[in-house]
Amino acid sequence: MQSALYERTYWANSIRAFYPAQRYLLPCSQVIGPEKLGNDKNTRKGARKARQWRSRSCNSRRNGVRAMPCSSSGTTSGGGGGGVGGDENGSLRCLKLNEATFLASLMPKKEIGADRFIESHPEYDGRGVLIAIFDSGVDPAAAGLQVTSDGKPKILDVIDCTGSGDVDTSKVVKADADGCILGASGASLVVNPSWENPSGEWHVGYKLVYDLFTDSLASRVKRERKKKWDENNQEEIAKAMKQLDEFNQKHINPEDINLKKVREDLQSRIDLLRKQADSYDDKGPVIDAVVWHDGKLWRAALDTQSLEEEPDCGKLANFIPLANYRMERKFGVFSKLDACTFVLNVYDEGNVLSIVTDCSPHGTHVAGIATAFHLKEPLLNGVAPGAQLISCKIGDSRLGSMETGTGLTRALIAAVEHKCDLINMSYGEPTLLPDYGRFVDLVNEVVNKHRLIFVSSAGNSGPALSTVGAPGGTTSSIIGVGAYVSPAMAAGAHCVVEPPSEGLEYTWSSRGPTADGDLGVCVSAPGGAVAPVPTWTLQKRMLMNGTSMASPSACGGIALLISALKAQGIPVSPYSVRKALENTSVPVGESLADKLSTGQGLMQVDKAHEYMQQCRSIPCVCYEIKINQCGKATPTLRGIYLREAIACQQPTEWTVQVEPRFHEGASNLEELVPFEECIELHSSEKAVVRTPEYLLLTHNGRSFNIVVDPTKLSHGLHYFEVCGIDCKAPWRGAVFRIPITITKPMSVNNRPPIVSFPKLSFLPGHIERRYIEVPYGASWVEANMLTSGFDTTRRFFVDTVQV
Template sequence: MNQRRPIPSVAIAFLLAACAGGPPSAQRPTPKVRAAPAPAGVAGTPAPAPPAAPEPSTPPAEAFLEGLMPLSGTGVDRFQTDHPTYDGRGVLIGILDSGVDPGVPGLIVTSTGAPKILDLRDFSGEGKIALSPVTPSGVSGDTVTVAGKPLGGARRIARLATGTTWYAGVLRELSLGKPPAADLNGNGNNTDVFPVVVVRATDGWVVFLDSNLDGSFEDEQPLHDYREGGGRQTIALGTKPLTLAANFSEDHGVPVLDLYFETLGHGTHVAGIAAGHNLYNVAGFDGVAPGAQLLGLKIANNARGGISVHGSMQRAMEYAARFAAERNLQLVLNMSFGVGNEFEGRAAIDSIVNTFLRAHPDVVFTLPAGNDGPGLSTIGFPASADLALTAGALLPGPFLRKSGPRLQLAPDILAWFSSRGAETAKPDLVVPGFAYSTVPRWNTGDEVKYGTSMAAPQAAGLAARLISALAQENRPLAAADVMQALRASTTPVWGAGGGGGMSVLDEGAGVPQIERAYRWLRADHQGSTYVVRAGDSAPAAFRRDGLADPSDTLQVFHVAHAGGLRAARFTLASDVPWLSVPAAVTPNPVSTDITVAYHAAAFTRPGAYTGTVVARNPSDTLAGPLFELVNTVV
């Protein structure tokens, strides 16, 4: 096997798991614009027309009827009809991403009428405002100077302030990237500078923002911390292209202000897939788990292309776990981020995710496989984390259908870009990776996005529905149970075994069916989690240069129990004739070695040979595989 350079264990900047808006560029629809009447001119000279308001790529009602939020392939539509309350209620989905815009219709309330978004937190530092002490001045103390500019309305602030020290700073559009995302007030440029003043009120820190840039705070309302504001206060500026919220903390009694906003469009789209309800005010136009509530955990610096670092991700994970535990909510996390692996199983972020999940065995964590397919061994990280649920992407039939009401809907097929396994036994499963979903107002026209970033929240929504269903039946679940139920309920991607020729490297276990997964859990099966290593590092065996010599026919796998049911015995079976393995193995307490033999005589023709050894629990053969030993020889 060719060796690749291991990734250093220092903090690595993460790029957004590649996703795109709409279909491939050659087919991408051009956003329509709504004609606006020109205002009356002055002295016979026509005034310039205001910018035309962008329109959605497809009207939301049409998108709903066309099935552009694809739910049928995993059976969610039928499950909703049969079990209307098993829709994610009682479950909290944390969206670790570029942020979530709380002002978008579809992200306002759940199916029960409860607030959809419980909290918004910025762990990226992008919205941090540098504050310094200021003192009111001028006649009657009605002036406050911010960044060298005197502003009126200080008495308005003083009526609310309880502390003697005020703090001021500025929010600069220019540092937030390019328009339209960074044009916070929608006036056509990204050069505005918004003065802010922070004071302590009776109910905590508040910020005043000169939102209309009229040089006065007299007409402004105080903005509390989103979590503490009672009404979950937000503000939208000018033409309201996006929504802002405030996060406050303290450093030795001095306020620390982070303004929260979504200027990438990615996280808001992901949130709508996972848990949107009545998207764009269209009744019944829902994401996968409309009853679930959301945490919007911003980990990406959007102005720098959506990058993140380990520390931001780790703080967001831990915050979500504390938040859910304090409110007795079941937690699902989705992080649609990642970059390409150099050496599977060695990335620091994989270890961080695995460590977190060992400490929180009830949390299901969904990740995107990556968009570097269809080549072998293209799974990114942290998608290669052993204990997470990694989702590959399907191209859903509604996005393939040709115009014409009598034409039959095309089947879902594996997306060309979905990353494949080889050195890692991922993806775990495949779900739709295209969707028409929620976007901030500035991103109107880009409602259709695709990528494994869009597949991961589909898996998160499925997990939330199962957790919600069993909780309502007073059956608590561990993450291992939920993940095993989804894997054990799958059907193959269309064409697998026939014209498609899909393998475990392409589709993992296949396409989960939520009704089957629910019945699996109702049957009192238990899930298991095992960590597998082929040799010293990679989770699967990948001989990219074939066998080293005629004697190179043995592969040792190390298998360790990591969570859920611990089987007393493994029964083993190969799915190809060129792999042989003992029929049964009794596991050791810590780690078990299993040797697989290759029959070199079978490799008579050039190509990639993939075979899997499936381990089952002889005490519950219907529970599905305990683990798989995946082998690929090229």
């Protein structure tokens, strides 16, 4: 079996209260007995990542493994208000919520300094900033997503980049003398005589409506239709039974063969009605679509009679024709039953009609966190209420809302064509190779050439290390965001009885480093909110949490920053904005290793703005780090990551190449040639990481060597940094960082191989990490836990990761 490290992570939660104040003591032992070990010859030697979860419900004495402050599943969380005795980022020690602070905690802005910034600069609330939302689709009818704070349209375009709502309308028909056309479904349709159609050509197509609905919406509509159908069917059964009873009363013992046939026919009718109730299968209503050119624009109309109960409702002639959303910004609703909003876009000279609906509430919720504006409820505004947005649906309804490469590529093209300032993508999944692939290449082009700032979620697979997802946590040109929870959020949005005294990273928020040593998480932002959701959910707002919520919170904060920079004439660059966020963030946690969870910390909009004002004359440049181990033919890395026991047995030397990168189109004579920086190199722990003192850096880059000596480190997690500081402007902070992560495992030399960790003490949200060198020949492990000191049921989690 290939040698690997197992990371054990424990954290606790209370069933009775979210954050119980009492500290509990857990004598915990993990036993690997000789009879439990085996040589599994079928074990895959090349498995890149195998996750093993074990969860048990824990009563007063025994049990195993699992708990966390908040779940990252479908319902949300949010927060951000202030309270008595509060500090600037929501770490409230004597928390008391009134109505105002409770509402503010539902849409957290205080934690990242957004409320302070808007209070000081109300005109820089996102105005002049356009954000592309790469997600499941945004409902233009959702609460707070109609206009900006200065009265402009909130949503400028709604696009289905997946093609899941496309209708083939290549068939062309002409109307008869009565104004009727034959629809693609075979239905006869009457067009409205007031519709202008100089050519007289009507493009027709059809779509099953359930193909446009989410699973939950389709289930609700099916239930309602089934209920109505059952009522009608029961009425028909009652009528048939009444007719049979009347016949039997009139003809008690009919001898005539014709009367017998009538009686059999009545009975068969009842049997058939009852039988069809058992075989009921609702394939869904059919929507006929008609597309034409009115001499100026392509327009489309839908016939939705099959969705309506009233015979005169939903007729094609009664439909108000729609043009492409970006032209007139109008939308429709299929019916009162579904309350589902849709947008129509016509492509390919009328041969394709795109019916755009969302494939989950996720995208609307994300858009609301970033930009929602409520005139009468300002505390529920999004982070940047003045910003505008375009919706790029990348979640394919046919694939359960999963994104595709084609959809992502189309979304990037749309963002560039609309000249967006920001992209938010709260999507992602694990990847085999970090910072690699066609989509990564396209993102690099969008960021480096077109200067769009790309923000994305880091993932919800924590708390184990190396769980950041792609693209947010693994791509250098993307700002990956982790999820933070403040006491105000815990008390207000999560309804916790006893909130924590200080803010912390959600335990499920993914952690770095990446497989090639990069930090993974850039910054953190509030990871929950009560935000708008689509109208078909039959509610205005919903509680959700996840790094999917942290990303738009950060994106909205960056929109405030861009709004100010544009108004003040300060150049906006993804490089300088990222550096401002990283060097002004508030650290979360007590140790340097917490950066693997939180990135550089909790972002602060107002501090980043001050930083950017000072940096207006600094060249817009990023620093690409390439690392190779001396004397070994290893892939180029972005950081140093020592996991195996053999890597910690002796010092290693590494070559670091630092290459300044300018945006495409930078002037050779005005920007590249004059660039020169005197860099002072700082090691966070010189006894472990030895570096040169200074480095003269020019446009062509420079290399230097560093030595990492883990031999004297104790077992466990260790994190160090080498920071490059501009000697002429040390106030800039680190212009580049080299992350060094060491997980030094403990060896198991005794036989049988037993490892014990006695008397571990836990609070909810607390994480203990243990690293064990896998004994020779072992292919699996058994963990036992013994607990004490509980008066109610508790849950504990063990999270193990093999890389």
